[in-house]
Amino acid sequence: MLGEIKLSEGLREYLSKMPDLDLDLLLEAYRRPLPTSFRVNTLKMDEYEILEMLKEKGVSFKKIPWARYGYVVENNSIDLGKTLEHMLGLIYIQAPISMVPVEVLDPKPGERILDLCAAPGSKSTQIAQLLNGLGVLVANDISFERVKALASNLQRFGVLNVIITLMDGRKFPRFAHECFDKVLVDAPCSSLGIVSKNWGIARSWSPEIAKRLSKVQRQLIVAGFDCLKPGGELVYATCTLTVEENEMVIQHLLEKRENAVLKEIDLPSLKYRCGIVEWNGTKFDEELRKTIRVMPYDNWAEGFYVARILKEGDS
Amino acid sequence: MKLLSPRERKFLENRLKGLYGVEEGFNDLVLIKCGRGRIRATTKETLELASRLRGIQQIGLYVMKISNGDISLSVEGSQLLNDEIKENVIELDEERVEKWMKAIPIKTETTYHGRYVIGKFNRLYLGSARVSRNGLLYPQIPKWRRIPIAKNSE
Ligand SMILES: C[S@@+](CC[C@H](N)C(=O)[O-])C[C@H]1O[C@@H](n2cnc3c(N)ncnc32)[C@H](O)[C@@H]1O
Numbered sequence: 001m002l003g004e005i006k007l008s009e010g011l012r013e014y015l016s017k018m019p020d021l022d023l024d025l026l027l028e029a030y031r032r033p034l035p036t037s038f039r040v041n042t043l044k045m046d047e048y049e050i051l052e053m054l055k056e057k058g059v060s061f062k063k064i065p066w067a068r069y070g071y072v073v074e075n076n077s078i079d080l081g082k083t084l085e086h087m088l089g090l091i092y093i094q095a096p097i098s099m100v101p102v103e104v105l106d107p108k109p110g111e112r113i114l115d116l117c118a119a120p121g122s123k124s125t126q127i128a129q130l131l132n133g134l135g136v137l138v139a140n141d142i143s144f145e146r147v148k149a150l151a152s153n154l155q156r157f158g159v160l161n162v163i164i165t166l167m168d169g170r171k172f173p174r175f176a177h178e179c180f181d182k183v184l185v186d187a188p189c190s191s192l193g194i195v196s197k198n199w200g201i202a203r204s205w206s207p208e209i210a211k212r213l214s215k216v217q218r219q220l221i222v223a224g225f226d227c228l229k230p231g232g233e234l235v236y237a238t239c240t241l242t243v244e245e246n247e248m249v250i251q252h253l254l255e256k257r258e259n260a261v262l263k264e265i266d267l268p269s270l271k272y273r274c275g276i277v278e279w280n281g282t283k284f285d286e287e288l289r290k291t292i293r294v295m296p297y298d299n300w301a302e303g304f305y306v307a308r309i310l311k312e313g314d315s
Numbered sequence: 316m317k318l319l320s321p322r323e324r325k326f327l328e329n330r331l332k333g334l335y336g337v338e339e340g341f342n343d344l345v346l347i348k349c350g351r352g353r354i355r356a357t358t359k360e361t362l363e364l365a366s367r368l369r370g371i372q373q374i375g376l377y378v379m380k381i382s383n384g385d386i387s388l389s390v391e392g393s394q395l396l397n398d399e400i401k402e403n404v405i406e407l408d409e410e411r412v413e414k415w416m417k418a419i420p421i422k423t424e425t426t427y428h429g430r431y432v433i434g435k436f437n438r439l440y441l442g443s444a445r446v447s448r449n450g451l452l453y454p455q456i457p458k459w460r461r462i463p464i465a466k467n468s469e
Contacts (some may be wrong), residue, residue, distance in 0.1 A: 024375050037376070043439075044394065045439070082417055082462055082463060084412065084413070084462065086460055087416050087456075087460045087461070088390065088416075088439065088441070089390075089391075112364060127437050133358070135360070136358075136360055136361045136364045137425055138364070138368065140370070147372055151372065151373050152367075152459050155376060155377055155389075155391060156390075156460055158376065158394060158395075159375075159376065159392045160356060160357055160358055160376050160395075161345065161357065161358045161360065161361045161375070162357075162374070162375065163360065163361060163364065163365050163368060163371060163373075164371070164372045164373040164374075165368055165369070165370040165371055165372060166370050166372050167369065167370035175368065176367065176368060179364075179367065206466075239375070314407060
């Protein structure tokens with residue numbers, strides 16, 4: 001028998017104040033394991049051929065409608081992480097909602113893209129796949145240990161046009177000011193969207209954790225924005241639910257950089273709701289409605305927050 | 316990290332031709348030395364951007380290691396060269412590809428020239444194995460990407 005999931009006092013109180021949140025459904029989503037899903041690596045082989053190899057192994061799967069090359073496994077008959085396909089980099093195991101931020105970023109061959117918080121590389125490999133060998137990906141992270149995993153994953157995926165850097169992302173504009181067409185800030189966060197992977201997250205969560213992370217996130221988003229060329233786009237994403245780590249970070253950027261403009265996100269078939277514009281008596285910019293919140297029970301997968309921001313100006 | 320000089324590149328291309336029958340090699344790519352005979356490949360654009368950045372840990376793909384004129388290709392190195400590879404190839408069946416990816420030595424009756432042979436499964440190249448005198452091939456699959464060996468087998 002599994003034990004019952006425990007929320008810290010602080011988390012229970014916090015969630016009870018959140019608009020548009022169904023706590024019972026959230027707890028049910030937390031109890032369910034995340035679906036297994038993967039992307040096929042078209043840098044190495046034809047999509048159809050890879051899928052055939054998996055079918056021969058008895059894996060059955062369904063297309064993920066919001067992610068190119070994404071599939072969700074329907075029968076967990078084998079451990080995908082131990083297959084030849086995984087070891088050779090023909091597939092990349094990645095949770096389904098985690099594929100959303102890069103779809104919103106929509107990398108195009110030839111672009112220069114910065115992934116500011118990149119390790120262990122799920123989204124970097126996804127960006128590289130969509131660049132299809134043209135343009136350059138810079139994959140950065142602050143953690144030496146995690147950069148090792150990032151390097152392994154990019155190697156296995158077969159990415160040629162990549163530079164891996166080990167750096168505090170907040171320092172990037174010092175030498176890469178207005179250097180990139182697109183930037184992804186997949187920020188470190190309190191992970192309330194992926195509690196089903198680790199129930200301990202809900203037990204140990206406190207408002208102080210969210211506040212501390214919010215400070216770093218604000219610095220990272222401004223740094224990422226400053227690395228964008230005028231006319232470029234930034235996607236900010238977290239796998240958490242708090243307003244401090246999501247809408248308030250975007251609000252901060254809008255206040256700090258007047259050429260930051262929110263853009264609509266359009267992902268048919270993904271269930272989500274729009275960003276929060278009032279919290280604890282404070283009203284935010286109405287434009288924040290253009291950002292999206294995906295609750296874990298919306299698609300019975302992870303919870304995520306995603307914002308798409310344009311840097312106005314001539315490219 | 317340093318680029319291969321034109322002389323070093325020529326030497327490498329000659330060796331690739333001699334050992335594996337590769338004619339075109341890593342044509343448009345830039346080759347970078349990264350210590351102990353290891354070579355990485357990337358694009359010109361990538362290298363250009365790198366000159367502006369700091370904190371660089373790695374650029375591009377690890378493709379091969381060269382020592383005393385012998386070349387051991389990484390999985391990705393052999394996949395990049397793909398069907399340019401004409402010689403010193405061992406075709407693997409399903410059973411042997413499992414062994415290869417677990418880095419379990421494989422018996423062979425064939426004699427190969429050079430110290431390394433390249434594995435191939437269907438249309439996929441799988442990097443190099445070291446050829447030993449006792450007729451065994453030792454696949455050079457790095458530990459972090461080996462298929463784990465089940466505890467109760469072999
Ligand atoms: C949510 S994870 C990124 C996941 C990754 N994008 C992926 O898809 O695989 C956040 C990452 O931010 C990194 N990080 C934390 N603080 C940072 C900073 N100041 N600069 C750069 N990276 C940072 C962490 O080491 C962690 O790897």
